[in-house]
Structures are given as C-alpha cells and as structure tokens.
Amino acid sequence: xxxxxxxxxxxxxxxxxxxxxxxxxxxxxxxxxxxxxxxxxxxxxxxxxxxxxxxxxxxxxxxxxxxxxxxxxxxxxxxxxxxxxxxxxxxxxxxxxxxxxxxxxxxxxxxxxxxxxxxxxxxxxxxxxxxxxxxxxxxxxxxxxxxxxxxxxxxxxxxxxxxxxxxxxxxxxxxxxxxxxxxxxxxxxxxxxxxxxxxxxxxxxxxxxxxxxxxxxxxxxxxxxxxxxxxxxxxxxxxxxxxxxxxxxxxxxxxxxxxxxxxxxxxxxxxxxxxxxxxxxxxxxxxxxxxxxxxxxxxxxxxxxxxxxxxxxxxxxxxxx
Numbered sequence: 001x002x003x004x005x006x007x008x009x010x011x012x013x014x015x016x017x018x019x020x021x022x023x024x025x026x027x028x029x030x031x032x033x034x035x036x037x038x039x040x041x042x043x044x045x046x047x048x049x050x051x052x053x054x055x056x057x058x059x060x061x062x063x064x065x066x067x068x069x070x071x072x073x074x075x076x077x078x079x080x081x082x083x084x085x086x087x088x089x090x091x092x093x094x095x096x097x098x099x100x101x102x103x104x105x106x107x108x109x110x111x112x113x114x115x116x117x118x119x120x121x122x123x124x125x126x127x128x129x130x131x132x133x134x135x136x137x138x139x140x141x142x143x144x145x146x147x148x149x150x151x152x153x154x155x156x157x158x159x160x161x162x163x164x165x166x167x168x169x170x171x172x173x174x175x176x177x178x179x180x181x182x183x184x185x186x187x188x189x190x191x192x193x194x195x196x197x198x199x200x201x202x203x204x205x206x207x208x209x210x211x212x213x214x215x216x217x218x219x220x221x222x223x224x225x226x227x228x229x230x231x232x233x234x235x236x237x238x239x240x241x242x243x244x245x246x247x248x249x250x251x252x253x254x255x256x257x258x259x260x261x262x263x264x265x266x267x268x269x270x271x272x273x274x275x276x277x278x279x280x281x282x283x284x285x286x287x288x289x290x291x292x293x294x295x296x297x298x299x300x301x302x303x304x305x306x307x308x309x310x311x312x313x314x315x316x317x318x319x320x321x
Contacts, residue, residue: 005224007167009045010087017080020059021146025049026273030320031149035062042320045224050169052162058146060156072154081105083120086163088132097129101136101161134163147270151282173216174315178276178305188264194304194312195284199258205246213314253287253298260284277315279303
C-alpha cells in the first residue's frame with residue numbers, strides 16, 4: 001500500500017424532510033429520494049483535492065405533488081433538518097478524525113434555519129482536527145432543476161460548506177484538459193455520440209478499448225480507495241472483472257439499446273464541476289439481468305469531458321446511487 005493513499009474520506013449525511021443530491025467539488029457523490037429520513041455515509045475520497053474543498057447538498061423539501069401537473073411541490077418547513085459530518089480515516093492505525101460542520105433545522109416561526117451547537121449524540125460539534133477543518137459556515141441559495149437518478153427533476157436549494165484537507169491527493173486526470181461546456185443542441189448531439197462510442201465498444205466486446213477509455217478513472221480509484229497497485233489490478237479484481245463490459249456479461253445480463261428518447265432536446269443533461277463535466281440521466285448504458293423483461297438493470301454511469309482538441313473523454317464513473 002506504499003504507493004496508495006493512507007486515508008479514506010467519508011461524509012456522514014443525516015436528513016429529515018428532504019430529497020437531495022450530494023456533490024463534493026461540484027462532482028456527484030450520490031442521490032437520496034427518501035424524503036422522510038435518510039442516513040448515509042458515502043465515500044468522498046475520489047472527489048477531493050488537497051487544500052480547500054466544497055461540499056454541496058442540492059436539496060428539496062418536498063411536500064407533495066400537484067394532482068393536475070404531477071410537478072413536485074416543496075417548501076421549507078418545521079419537519080426538515082440537515083446534519084453533515086466529515087471523516088478522515090487512516091488505514092494502518094484505524095485513527096479517525098471527524099469534524100461536524102453543519103447541524104441545522106428549519107423554524108417556520110422564525111422563518112430561518114436554526115444552527116444547533118450539539119451533535120445528535122449530545123456532544124459539542126468539532127470544526128477542527130489536525131488534518132481536517134471547516135469554518136462551519138454555510139451558504140444557501142436557490143437551485144433549479146435538481147436531477148435525480150430516475151430522471152426526475154425538482155427545484156429546491158443548494159447548501160455549500162467549505163473544508164480543508166492537508167493530505168496530498170493526486171489531481172484529476174481531466175483537470176487541465178477539460179473545457180467549459182454550454183448547453184446547446186450541438187453539445188447534446190456530441191454528448192450522445194460520446195455515449196454511442198462507449199456503447200459500441202461494449203457491443204463489440206472490445207474490453208481492452210473500454211479499459212483504455214476508463215483507465216485514468218480506475219487508476220485514481222485504485223489509489224484512493226484500495227490496496228490495488230494499478231487500474232488493471234483494480235478492475236480485474238472487482239466483481240466480474242473486465243468481462244462485465246461486454247454485450248452479455250458473465251452474470252447473464254444483456255446490453256440494451258441506448259436508453260433515451262428520439263429528441264436530444266428532452267435529455268436530462270446534468271453539468272458537474274462548474275460546467276466542465278456532463279452526463280445524461282437516467283444512465284443511457286444499461287444491461288438487463290435475465291430473464292428478458294425482468295426490468296432489473298445494471299448501468300455504466302459514465303461522465304464525460306471535452307478536451308481543448310474537441311475530443312470527448314471519460315472523466316468519471318458515477319457509481320453513487
């Protein structure tokens with residue numbers, strides 16, 4: 001493990017009364033559509049940079065649906081609360097550093113969020129550890145069109161908090177090459193072509209070409225999350241290995257036609273990293289588990305960037321739910 005990260009990093013998210021999508025440095029971590037209560041501790045190591053980082057919770061306090069339009073209704077209300085902690089965990093010593101930047105609940109009477117000084121366990125919130133710290137301040141803004149995994153879109157809010165990590169973390173492979181993107185008909189056509197390219201490699205069972213496309217992502221994953229020494233070791237030692245990226249997988253799942261409608265204008269296009277990364281939701285690349293018609297699917301949730309030379313490349317595999 002000498003060449004791998006010594007640490008794992010987690011966010012601990014506890015919420016009541018909200019659906020949400022979590023991002024770190026504006027890169028997707030995971031979704032939650034359980035409005036009543038959610039308690040998740042996703043890994044965030046793949047999203048981090050050395051130094052200053054931003055955690056963003058895109059959330060909607062859903063109160064119901066319009067019976068005529070089907071649109072979701074939302075409003076800040078007494079039933080909602082958000083509790084966020086961050087953790088740095090050392091593999092070898094099992095030493096843990098944890099900070100608790102935010103614990104808030106909404107008061108309708110006051111018309112604002114109340115900041116709670118104690119954790120849910122009754123302890124004083126800690127904002128600074130030797131290698132992990134936050135000022136505990138939040139920035140709240142309105143946010144339109146939160147896109148969830150099933151393609152649902154809901155308006156709501158964006159809560160941002162900043163935190164600092166001192167550990168050396170390798171840069172993203174796309175950091176210098178990714179260009180700013182704009183939602184245009186041309187971009188949507190090109191994005192579909194990028195998906196078609198990956199889908200075509202899978203349909204031709206060209207597993208080595210898939211490996212070359214995604215190698216930088218798996219290299220970072222191996223370094224940050226595992227003891228594997230290379231992208232090759234990581235993917236070959238994962239479930240079904242590289243063999244799962246073919247038309248019929250070892251578990252019998254069969255590649256499906258790209259999952260989207262006829263009109264690219266209707267694609268739910270999600271921009272990440274402040275507009276430099278992009279994907280379509282729901283994930284267009286799917287395999288269906290047997291028997292046919294089971295409607296049990298596995299997906300390949302690739303995220304793309306566009307280089308300065310106009311080439312579309314894989315930036316991420318967003319495996320969060």
